[in-house]
Amino acid sequence: MRSPYSPSSNTRANMYTLSENKPFYYTLILLNLFLWYPLKSDPFYMRMFVSLSCLLRLISFLTALGTLAHLVIVIMDETDVDISEDIGDLSGFVGCMVVCLSFSTQHSQWCNFFKRLLNFKHFGTPPKYQAVVRRGNWGALICIIYTIPGMLWYCYLTLKDIPLCEAKNKRLGLKEACGMVNPTWVPPSQMEGATFFVWYSLQSFGIFMYLPSSFAIASIPLEAVGVIIARIDHLRAQLKDFSKLRDRRIVRERLQYCVSYHQDIIEVGKELSGLVKSTMGSLLFTAAVVIGSLGSQVIKVNPQFLAKCIALYASS
Secondary structure, eight states: OOOTTOOOHHHHHTOOOOOTTSTTHHHHHHHHHTTSSOSOOOHHHHHHHHHHHHHHHHHHHHHHHHHHHHHHHHHHHTOSOOOHHHHHHHHHHHHHHHHHHHHHHTHHHHHHHHHHHTOOTTTOOOTTHHHHHHHHHHHHHHHHHHHHHHHHHHHHHHHHTHHHHHHHHHHHTOOOOTTOSSOOOOSOSSOOTHHHHHHHHHHHHHHHTTHHHHHHHHHHHHHHHHHHHHHHHHHHHHHHGGGGOOOHHHHHHHHHHHHHHHHHHHHHHHHHHHHHHHHHTTHHHHHHHHHHHHHHHHHHHOHHHHHHHHHHHHHO
């Protein structure tokens, strides 16, 4: 079976070239850094890319297996431990990993789409194009800047809560692995020093490999829609000029141009819709499960929060 990363002549000819003056710059830089999106297509580069990418994916899967093992053990032993976080984390892993893997396996189709979206040779460059590029790239950069420090802060909070977790273990006779980013089962009954550092680092690293990347991939349709809107505005400006034309031949040629431009925009939109459905469709289901699990966890940890929400709703 051919690897989704295997370079074909078609992929080699259609590789999208990154530039700060083009859309998707920061997004694809991040995806390449986390080995979801190749920037070259020569055989040696692709072999190294695939090998390192598989290694990182294995670390992420092992992280998820630890959480899955924790969930199974809690259910089988009927331990008095809330499993909302386990369900939410596993659902989030499945959703994010499916998105990232789908994007990777379809990276040649996305390359073709990027090139078609930005092909202005026949219809001209939209006047607002550069403004749209700057806005889209800045939006993606803000998303990246928000995601990574946010994850680092969450990792810090799990370390800060170690004393509370250990006190709960002692009080209820539990054997929870304290300090982990996600609820997880680990072989050592007591993790201290280097053992804890290794497990914590592997878990944090595995989560970092897919969570920011899925956020970045989700921002690609927003950037693409911005370019499509700029093309629509360009077409609308062309239509407004009809009132100034008197030559029927010129009017006919301009009308043919506008109809062709309109059809091209429709086809680009359909292609984007198909890629988004096949790449990010899983988020519609998993996001609902994650949000529900997080809400359940918040209510169980802080019951007063629900009472405040009900009171606020009743007073509105």
